[in-house]
Amino acid sequence: xxxxxxxxxxxxxxxxxxxxxxxxxxxxxxxxxxxxxxxxxxxxxxxxxxxxxxxxxxxxxxxxxxxxxxxxxxxxxxxxxxxxxxxxxxxxxxxxxxxxxxxxxxxxxxxxxxxxxxxxxxxxxxxxxxxxxxxxxxxxxxxxxxxxxxxxxxxxxxxxxxxxxxxxxxxxxxxxxxxxxxxxxxxxxxxxxxxxxxxxxxxxxxxxxxxxxxxxxxxxxxxxxxxxxxxxxxxxxxxxxxxxxxxxxxxxxxxxxxxxxxxxxxxxxxxxxxxxxxxxxxxxxxxxxxxxxxxxx
Numbered sequence: 214x215x216x217x218x219x220x221x222x223x224x225x226x227x228x229x230x231x232x233x234x235x236x237x238x239x240x241x242x243x244x245x246x247x248x249x250x251x252x253x254x255x256x257x258x259x260x261x262x263x264x265x266x267x268x269x270x271x272x273x274x275x276x277x278x279x280x281x282x283x284x285x286x287x288x289x290x291x292x293x294x295x296x297x298x299x300x301x302x303x304x305x306x307x308x309x310x311x312x313x314x315x316x317x318x319x320x321x322x323x324x325x326x327x328x329x330x331x332x333x334x335x336x337x338x339x340x341x342x343x344x345x346x347x348x349x350x351x352x353x354x355x356x357x358x359x360x361x362x363x364x365x366x367x368x369x370x371x372x373x374x375x376x377x378x379x380x381x382x383x384x385x386x387x388x389x390x391x392x393x394x395x396x397x398x399x400x401x402x403x404x405x406x407x408x409x410x411x412x413x414x415x416x417x418x419x420x421x422x423x424x425x426x427x428x429x430x431x432x433x434x435x436x437x438x439x440x441x442x443x444x445x446x447x448x449x450x451x452x453x454x455x456x457x458x459x460x461x462x463x464x465x466x467x468x469x470x471x472x473x474x475x476x477x478x479x480x481x482x483x484x485x486x487x488x489x490x491x492x493x494x495x496x497x498x499x500x501x502x503x504x505x506x507x508x509x510x
Contacts, residue, residue: 263338265310268301268318275322291317292364292429312346313429315339317364328427363423364432366410370439371401373432379411379421383494386418434510440498453497460506468503475501 276282284302288295293314300306301318316331319339325331332343367373371394378385390398402419405411410422444454463471479501485491 264315264342265301265304265306267336267339268310268315269304271319271322272298272302287321289365291321293317312342313431315342316347317429319343363410363426364428366405366408367428367432368435369401370436371398372405373436374439375402375405376410376421377498378496379405379419380424380426381496382424382492384414384418384420385496389496390419437500440500443498453495468505471503475503 272287275287276284284298285295288298291298293310297306297310297314298318301310319335320326320331323331323334325334328347332340332348335343363376367376374393375385375390375398378389387399387402390402394401402411406413411419412422413419444456446454446456448454482499482501
């Protein structure tokens with residue numbers, strides 16, 4: 214096998230109680246907490262044309278069934294640009310729309326946000342694309358719902374962190390949000406409440422509308438620097454954080470083996486975070502990341 218250049222693999226865990234100074238990073242990321250962020254690549258060629266044609270049919274059927282919905286309204290709902298949707302309808306799209314775009318459109322027009330059910334409900338060639346890029350990231354246990362419209366709302370980093378904390382089983386608190394982000398955080402919280410994405414329970418704890426949700430990797434990648442701010446190496450003595458980084462030049466077989474190992478580790482973490490005996494009030498996150506260092510994203 215030919216070498217693929219140096220690859221970077223990161224395993225990172227940290228509680229989300231405090232932050233430290235920003236660290237500017239540009240890593241690609243498979244994030245895992247009370248959400249899944251799905252990895253994807255681009256596929257080009259003959260199958261791309263077939264996928265676009267199938268998307269065109271699905272969109273046209275949806276617009277026909279719901280005549281009051283415009284392309285712009287559909288774009289807002291899916292989180293996919295109106296220009297991209299129009300190009301799909303005109304079969305004039307010049308590049309692969311990407312698996313994340315396919316997922317957003319299909320989940321919206323089919324009104325199915327549960328990824329495992331969605332993967333079983335679509336036909337080829339879309340089924341092949343979705344299973345290839347997202348099928349590896351479905352786990353037994355709670356079903357994670359994909360909401361394309363959340364991507365646009367959670368483009369804002371402060372909103373993303375607040376929603377992420379609120380999606381934990383114990384939720385979060387007004388005091389914690391104010392401690393992290395001050396008045397800006399309280400303003401973002403108000404926006405999320407007004408959008409009916411977050412609510413306050415009888416005990417005053419703040420919860421996300423959807424606890425088990427997923428968003429695209431494109432959105433999550435933007436927030437990696439903020440997530441890393443929670444890492445506090447000076448608090449290693451408390452036994453809550455862990456950080457490993459390994460890099461080496463590998464061939465494709467070696468990378469495949471590491472990805473399998475990482476996937477198994479994530480499955481085991483998934484079981485822990487959903488086991489009632491381990492649930493508590495400490496907001497905690499893990500990041501599982503592996504990527505080629507051949508070029509910057």
